[in-house]
Amino acid sequence: MIRTLADLLPESLSAPTGADGLEIRGLALDSRKVKPGDLFAALPGVKVNGTQFIPMAIEKGAVCVLAPQGTQASVPVIEAEDPAGALSAIAAHFYPRQPATIAAVTGTNGKSSTVEFLRQIWAAAGLEAAALGTLGVTRASGRTDVGYTTPDAIALHQSLDKLTEEGVTHLAMEASSHGLKQRRMDGARLALVGFTNLTQDHLDYHPDFEDYFTSKMRLFSTLAPMGAPAVINMDSDWSARVAQAAQSAGLSPVEIGWRGRDLTVHEITPHPASQHVRFSWKGEEREVDLPLIGEFQAANALGAAALAIASGVQPDQAFDAMGALQGVAGRLQTVGTTMDGAPVLLDYAHTPDGLDKLLRAARPHTQGRIVLVFGAGGDRDATKRAPMGEIASRLADIAIVTDDNPRTEDPASIRKAIMAACPDAQEIPDREAAIRAGIEQLKKGDVLLIAGKGHETGQILADRVIPFDETKIVSSILQQRGGTA
Numbered sequence: 001m002i003r004t005l006a007d008l009l010p011e012s013l014s015a016p017t018g019a020d021g022l023e024i025r026g027l028a029l030d031s032r033k034v035k036p037g038d039l040f041a042a043l044p045g046v047k048v049n050g051t052q053f054i055p056m057a058i059e060k061g062a063v064c065v066l067a068p069q070g071t072q073a074s075v076p077v078i079e080a081e082d083p084a085g086a087l088s089a090i091a092a093h094f095y096p097r098q099p100a101t102i103a104a105v106t107g108t109n110g111k112s113s114t115v116e117f118l119r120q121i122w123a124a125a126g127l128e129a130a131a132l133g134t135l136g137v138t139r140a141s142g143r144t145d146v147g148y149t150t151p152d153a154i155a156l157h158q159s160l161d162k163l164t165e166e167g168v169t170h171l172a173m174e175a176s177s178h179g180l181k182q183r184r185m186d187g188a189r190l191a192l193v194g195f196t197n198l199t200q201d202h203l204d205y206h207p208d209f210e211d212y213f214t215s216k217m218r219l220f221s222t223l224a225p226m227g228a229p230a231v232i233n234m235d236s237d238w239s240a241r242v243a244q245a246a247q248s249a250g251l252s253p254v255e256i257g258w259r260g261r262d263l264t265v266h267e268i269t270p271h272p273a274s275q276h277v278r279f280s281w282k283g284e285e286r287e288v289d290l291p292l293i294g295e296f297q298a299a300n301a302l303g304a305a306a307l308a309i310a311s312g313v314q315p316d317q318a319f320d321a322m323g324a325l326q327g328v329a330g331r332l333q334t335v336g337t338t339m340d341g342a343p344v345l346l347d348y349a350h351t352p353d354g355l356d357k358l359l360r361a362a363r364p365h366t367q368g369r370i371v372l373v374f375g376a377g378g379d380r381d382a383t384k385r386a387p388m389g390e391i392a393s394r395l396a397d398i399a400i401v402t403d404d405n406p407r408t409e410d411p412a413s414i415r416k417a418i419m420a421a422c423p424d425a426q427e428i429p430d431r432e433a434a435i436r437a438g439i440e441q442l443k444k445g446d447v448l449l450i451a452g453k454g455h456e457t458g459q460i461l462a463d464r465v466i467p468f469d470e471t472k473i474v475s476s477i478l479q480q481r482g483g484t485a
């Protein structure tokens with residue numbers, strides 16, 4: 001695919017003199033990936049400034065550079081006040097097709113689940129649907145990895161274009177705070193937006209909570225077009241401010257949850273493998289048997305149904321589809337049971353609130369004890385480690401602290417920070433050994449929750465990724481011990 005520079009630039013940017021007709025063969029934001037004929041976007045980064053890689057990019061064949069104002073190079077330079085925002089606009093022109101209906105969901109927890117449930121509800125309504133986020137691109141036919149929750153602008157627009165070519169008309173995507181702050185999805189043409197909740201995470205990247213909130217709110221204040229429906233779960237401490245932001249941006253808020261005005265939850269009754277949800281939609285009483293456990297899953301499923309309705313699906317159809325939802329990989333996923341019938345579940349809880357909600361979700365389903373295996377990621381918000389330890393010590397009966405993607409950090413110091421808040425926990429560095437120990441301690445009536453890695457298939461240690469698929473590991477231990485998986 002070849003395009004001229006003039007075709008790619010948004011109105012706010014002009015091509016350097018004489019460069020209008022310059023042919024661009026591809027886009028790159030990493031100099032190491034530049035191919036001959038590419039436009040290289042030199043973005044200011046967290047660690048380094050992309051402008052220092054311009055010579056490398058040119059050496060590899062870049063014919064044009066997008067960079068902050070005042071940058072000079074031996075090829076034409078497009079100078080932009082906001083190079084990351086400009087890259088999104090350029091990527092949206094280079095890869096022009098986008099699904100007609102894109103719903104973007106933000107919040108600390110529940111994004112992946114909500115977009116996957118929305119995909120399933122759309123599919124049940126006969127629409128060509130896909131989801132894009134932490135789990136990759138999900139279609140009815142399967143999943144492909146994309147690496148990030150919100151991919152960089154180039155990868156995102158490449159995916160949007162390909163999905164549209166494949167006939168996808170409805171896309172549910174996750175908007176991470178990193179993605180929003182770094183303008184990765186500024187070129188996506190959104191039809192509607194959603195908010196799940198806001199609690200502590202990513203305070204390594206965001207200087208403070210206000211910055212985290214403001215980054216998330218770009219979805220409402222800047223990216224969603226006027227009049228777009230904004231489905232807001234009202235049960236979070238920050239919901240009122242989100243609703244205000246939606247109003248100020250001229251969006252149409254749809255308020256849901258126990259405190260929701262449009263969709264009001266009245267009662268949730270847990271059953272062994274499901275929950276009965278009683279609620280009203282626009283004042284009309286409704287009931288759904290949701291084939292999933294955990295109140296947080298009900299919140300995510302209701303959010304997905306409200307988004308589906310806001311996108312044009314009939315309420316009856318959306319709520320009926322809730323009754324047939326399939327669980328999301330690695331979210332309260334039962335892998336098997338011990339010989340005594342004690343279940344082993346995987347979950348992706350990696351924040352204090354996620355862990356709190358997970359443990360509370362499991363309690364009504366457990367006659368005996370809750371055994372919890374968990375850790376905290378390296379090179380990620382260190383201030384969530386102690387709160388996670390404290391929650392585990394309060395809400396689990398037996399806690400086992402282990403490693404979860406230590407990345408470049410010393411794993412022992414991560415565990416120490418958690419253990420400081422749960423001194424009675426068992427500390428077992430090797431995650432497979434921790435899982436085995438958890439299973440060995442299970443008695444009839446107990447449950448084992450393995451939190452933090454969910455669908456992941458690797459353990460990141462320094463710069464290596466060691467294969468680590470918990471469904472396989474748990475299945476094999478259970479089978480060795482006469483259980484079922």
Ligand SMILES: CC(=O)N[C@H]1[C@@H](OP(=O)(O)OP(=O)(O)OC[C@H]2O[C@@H](n3ccc(=O)[nH]c3=O)[C@H](O)[C@@H]2O)O[C@H](CO)[C@@H](O)[C@@H]1O[C@H](C)C(=O)N[C@@H](C)C(=O)N[C@H](CCC(=O)O)C(=O)O
Pocket residue numbers: 029030031032042043044045046047048049050051053134147148149150151152176177178179205
């Ligand atoms: C903290 C963060 O978001 N970092 C992202 C950011 O990196 P950075 O700002 O540190 O980049 P940098 O290393 O300073 O480099 C600056 C620029 O120079 C370029 N470069 C760098 C080196 C080189 O040799 N050549 C070169 O051109 C880089 O591509 C970059 O454009 O921009 C890079 C290029 O797009 C991303 O790859 C990188 O993701 C890192 C690897 C990452 O781990 N991100 C995670 C935390 C993330 O984005 N997570 C969110 C949220 C997860 C969730 O809660 O669900 C996600 O959406 O996945």
Ligand SMILES: Nc1ncnc2c1ncn2[C@@H]1O[C@H](COP(=O)(O)OP(=O)(O)OP(=O)(O)O)[C@@H](O)[C@H]1O
Pocket residue numbers: 107108109110111112113114134149174196197296297299300330331332347348349350353354355357358454
């Ligand atoms: N609505 C919710 N409220 C609180 N916790 C939740 C909620 N939904 C999910 N969780 C917890 O968060 C975990 C991750 O869920 P999910 O993957 O849907 O969230 P996410 O927002 O996509 O996370 P990420 O930031 O990693 O992309 C779940 O496994 C569960 O423990």
Ligand SMILES: N[C@H](CCC[C@H](N)C(=O)O)C(=O)O
Pocket residue numbers: 134149350376377378380404405452453456
């Ligand atoms: N998207 C989240 C996932 C964390 C999952 C956990 N396994 C970890 O590595 O901390 C993050 O990158 O912060």
Ligand SMILES: [Mg+2]
Pocket residue numbers: 111112113133134135149174
């Ligand atoms: Mg996610």
